[in-house]
Amino acid sequence: MSRAFLRSAVGLAPLPPRGADLVAFIAWGRRHHILGQLATVWEQESAGKLADVLANARIFAGHDRRMLSYEMNRIARALMGTDIRPVLLKGGAYVAKALTAGEGRRVSDIDILVPEADLKAVEAALLAAGWKPEVSTAGAYDQHYYRDWMHELPPLRHARRRTLIDVHHRLTPRTACLQVDHGAMLSAARPAGDGSLQVFGPMDRFIHSAVHIFADGTFDTPARSLIELYYLFADLDDADQVSLRDRAREVGALWPVDHALWAVATLFGSRRAAALRGKNRLSRLRALPVRLAVAGKLREGAWARLADVLLYPRSHWLRMPVGMLVKHLLQKSRRMISPKSAVAGLPGRE
Amino acid sequence: MSGSWNGSVGPEAMKRLADHAVRDVAAALARGHLVLHLGPFALALRTDNAAARDFLVSMYANCPVSLDQDTMADFSLHVRPPNLLRRFVRRQVMPDPGFYFPSVPLPPRMGPLALEMGMNMAVALQCFRFAIYHAAVVADETGAIVISANSGGGKSTLAAALMQENFRLLSDEFAIMQPGEPLLLPYPRPVSLKNASVDIVRAFAGNDAMSGVLHGTPKGTIGYRRARKSDIAAMHRPARGRLLLFPTFMEGAKAEVKPVEAGDAVMRFIAGSPNYHVLGEAAYTSLMAFADSIRAYDITYGNTADSVALVRELWTQGGAA
Numbered sequence: 001m002s003r004a005f006l007r008s009a010v011g012l013a014p015l016p017p018r019g020a021d022l023v024a025f026i027a028w029g030r031r032h033h034i035l036g037q038l039a040t041v042w043e044q045e046s047a048g049k050l051a052d053v054l055a056n057a058r059i060f061a062g063h064d065r066r067m068l069s070y071e072m073n074r075i076a077r078a079l080m081g082t083d084i085r086p087v088l089l090k091g092g093a094y095v096a097k098a099l100t101a102g103e104g105r106r107v108s109d110i111d112i113l114v115p116e117a118d119l120k121a122v123e124a125a126l127l128a129a130g131w132k133p134e135v136s137t138a139g140a141y142d143q144h145y146y147r148d149w150m151h152e153l154p155p156l157r158h159a160r161r162r163t164l165i166d167v168h169h170r171l172t173p174r175t176a177c178l179q180v181d182h183g184a185m186l187s188a189a190r191p192a193g194d195g196s197l198q199v200f201g202p203m204d205r206f207i208h209s210a211v212h213i214f215a216d217g218t219f220d221t222p223a224r225s226l227i228e229l230y231y232l233f234a235d236l237d238d239a240d241q242v243s244l245r246d247r248a249r250e251v252g253a254l255w256p257v258d259h260a261l262w263a264v265a266t267l268f269g270s271r272r273a274a275a276l277r278g279k280n281r282l283s284r285l286r287a288l289p290v291r292l293a294v295a296g297k298l299r300e301g302a303w304a305r306l307a308d309v310l311l312y313p314r315s316h317w318l319r320m321p322v323g324m325l326v327k328h329l330l331q332k333s334r335r336m337i338s339p340k341s342a343v344a345g346l347p348g349r350e
Numbered sequence: 351m352s353g354s355w356n357g358s359v360g361p362e363a364m365k366r367l368a369d370h371a372v373r374d375v376a377a378a379l380a381r382g383h384l385v386l387h388l389g390p391f392a393l394a395l396r397t398d399n400a401a402a403r404d405f406l407v408s409m410y411a412n413c414p415v416s417l418d419q420d421t422m423a424d425f426s427l428h429v430r431p432p433n434l435l436r437r438f439v440r441r442q443v444m445p446d447p448g449f450y451f452p453s454v455p456l457p458p459r460m461g462p463l464a465l466e467m468g469m470n471m472a473v474a475l476q477c478f479r480f481a482i483y484h485a486a487v488v489a490d491e492t493g494a495i496v497i498s499a500n501s502g503g504g505k506s507t508l509a510a511a512l513m514q515e516n517f518r519l520l521s522d523e524f525a526i527m528q529p530g531e532p533l534l535l536p537y538p539r540p541v542s543l544k545n546a547s548v549d550i551v552r553a554f555a556g557n558d559a560m561s562g563v564l565h566g567t568p569k570g571t572i573g574y575r576r577a578r579k580s581d582i583a584a585m586h587r588p589a590r591g592r593l594l595l596f597p598t599f600m601e602g603a604k605a606e607v608k609p610v611e612a613g614d615a616v617m618r619f620i621a622g623s624p625n626y627h628v629l630g631e632a633a634y635t636s637l638m639a640f641a642d643s644i645r646a647y648d649i650t651y652g653n654t655a656d657s658v659a660l661v662r663e664l665w666t667q668g669g670a671a
Binding site: 053 | 392419478632
């Protein structure tokens with residue numbers, strides 16, 4: 001069912017024709033927070049209540065887009081006078097480059113990547129420009145968790161605009177088993193807008209998206225993630241498509257990229273992606289549980305809950321070695337039992 | 351291709367809630383297939399709470415509804431127990447608009463309150479096609495009176511009183527403004543009344559116009575004055591604002607009127623909007639046109655008769671728009 005929905009969502013298949021199916025399709029889009037993406041594909045061809053629903057989503061996404069553009073402007077301004085040019089990651093980059101992957105996308109925060117050597121200077125500049133440490137992660141344990149183990153600073157929230165920024169210095173946690181060569185990707189970044197900010201090249205955008213989706217977290221927004229991959233893949237020119245796996249190997253992100261190519265090939269029926277996939281049977285076999293879990297998440301309901309049983313421990317496993325993980329989970333559970341023992345909130349905010 | 355995927359039947363072809371068998375209504379409600387078509391919105395409702403269902407059947411009797419699963423809705427609302435345990439033990443009910451929202455679980459008899467609060471939330475937090483402002487709106491053929499929500503200002507009581515003066519009800523809760531144009535759209539749901547207002551309105555509107563009364567809610571005693579058949583019949587007819595009021599009720603106070611400068615009025619009005627910033631320029635354009643078409647006043651009064659006399663005077667003063 002939802003594989004068909006995915007194809008309709010990007011315009012590869014028509015909308016479900018019957019009333020009840022169409023209602024179910026829109027309900028699915030709402031649950032997965034992709035009504036804005038559906039609007040960019042289908043609003044022009046809709047009428048009546050469907051057009052209303054899609055227009056509503058388009059207007060909401062337009063607000064996120066304005067917010068994001070303004071935040072980019074503010075970040076560039078905060079760093080004015082330094083020679084630091086942060087790389088916009090994910091949604092920020094898609095909006096800055098006006099990519100299909102950014103159209104209609106809901107955004108709640110902005111992610112940037114800077115060289116680790118510049119981290120202190122960037123944090124100081126943002127604090128001076130009105131960002132403050134986010135209250136829910138201001139506790140000592142969370143600060144230590146982010147600063148010593150993670151790939152980003154504890155989130156900062158702007159005091160007046162209430163917007164969140166995640167400042168990354170690498171693409172996976174320091175403690176993660178997968179370490180991507182972010183240096184190589186940083187040096188291949190290119191200017192965005194007036195040049196005070198940068199974005200990754202098209203291949204690296206796909207690679208980072210694949211890493212984020214398949215090598216970090218519990219795949220909580222499956223439809224949104226898969227649609228993003230589909231559009232990013234479609235944005236690669238022929239030469240980039242052919243070089244994609246080589247580049248992935250070069251920066252040490254081959255297995256997440258193979259998962260991503262599998263998803264684009266299987267779920268969206270892309271022959272190009274299918275032709276590029278690795279031929280190694282053993283690695284395909286090893287990838288099977290994760291792919292079954294992804295399919296389960298897409299089917300929702302009991303299958304999704306079953307998939308979580310696999311994906312939740314996996315997400316932690318990917319983030320840190322076992323000994324550390326045990327200590328971290330103990331800390332988390334202690335906080336669940338007596339929430340007042342720490343300032344507030346759990347680490348590992350998605 | 352256009353027109354083939356519209357996902358709804360024209361509201362004119364639709365039956366009123368009262369034309370359906372209560373059994374069918376209950377079955378559709380239990381499965382979330384009841385879609386209420388009111389003004390610009392279609393709202394899919396789901397509940398098995400008996401008090402909420404009875405309230406709906408009585409208070410929304412004249413509204414067009416569809417009971418099939420083929421009808422697209424703008425928003426959906428599930429009035430349900432907070433968890434499985436509270437379905438059976440010390441039962442509770444709360445509105446669930448499909449996204450996280452902090453709300454107090456209520457005893458099952460307060461289902462109507464959960465329903466009404468949920469319907470407000472669903473629109474206030476998810477509608478972006480129109481700019482929404484927290485205000486009551488009534489109108490006659492010449493234009494609309496917009497009563498901004500000051501806490502304890504008595505907007506609902508005043509709206510109910512003006513209904514008695516032959517104004518039609520657009521909304522007790524939201525001024526819904528078309529983007530680009532200062533047109534106010536009707537969303538005629540029951541008028542929510544608190545504490546002493548319940549009996550004040552009952553005294554002039556009559557018992558048949560009122561819902562049952564809920565005592566001991568987190569907001570005190572709550573009762574509703576129903577939207578009339580004529581209000582529902584005019585639910586697709588927008589109105590142009592002529593008067594914007596900021597009411598203050600003070601026990602025993604002398605009636606008083608103070609003009610409010612347009613820029614000031616507009617800034618105060620924006621403060622009551624949950625989505626003005628989301629619409630951006632489209633909301634700004636219509637609001638500026640609105641500011642040009644209205645006169646704004648702070649009004650203070652000590653009883654309902656005074657407030658009605660005062661509004662009458664301001665209304666005739668302005669002459670025809």
